[in-house]
Amino acid sequence: MKRVLWYLIxxxxxxxxxxxxxxxxxxxxxxxNQLSKELDLDYKTIKHHMKVLExxxxxxxxxxxxxxxxxxxxxxxxxxxxxxxLDILSKMKT
Numbered sequence: 585m586k587r588v589l590w591y592l593i594x595x596x597x598x599x600x601x602x603x604x605x606x607x608x609x610x611x612x613x614x615x616x617n618q619l620s621k622e623l624d625l626d627y628k629t630i631k632h633h634m635k636v637l638e639x640x641x642x643x644x645x646x647x648x649x650x651x652x653x654x655x656x657x658x659x660x661x662x663x664x665x666x667x668x669x670l671d672i673l674s675k676m677k678t
């Protein structure tokens with residue numbers, strides 16, 4: 585998981601936005617529209633990053649389908665590795 589997070593957050597374009605999404609979802613579940621408003625990012629941008637995060641088992645949605653309004657949560661795997669995520673963020677800032 586550590587390698588996946590390094591790649592998704594520090595090693596690829598869009599990592600900053602993906603990190604913002606992960607941090608926001610750690611607080612509470614959101615749907616794509618809510619995240620778009622909360623993070624002041626375009627809806628399509630959020631959808632793209634959500635797809636990437638879902639493909640890497642970082643997040644999941646409540647319905648298992650790509651329906652409008654589906655709520656997204658951090659996966660159990662991501663919850664278990666949240667401290668690793670925070671460690672990566674801290675190393676990026678230094």
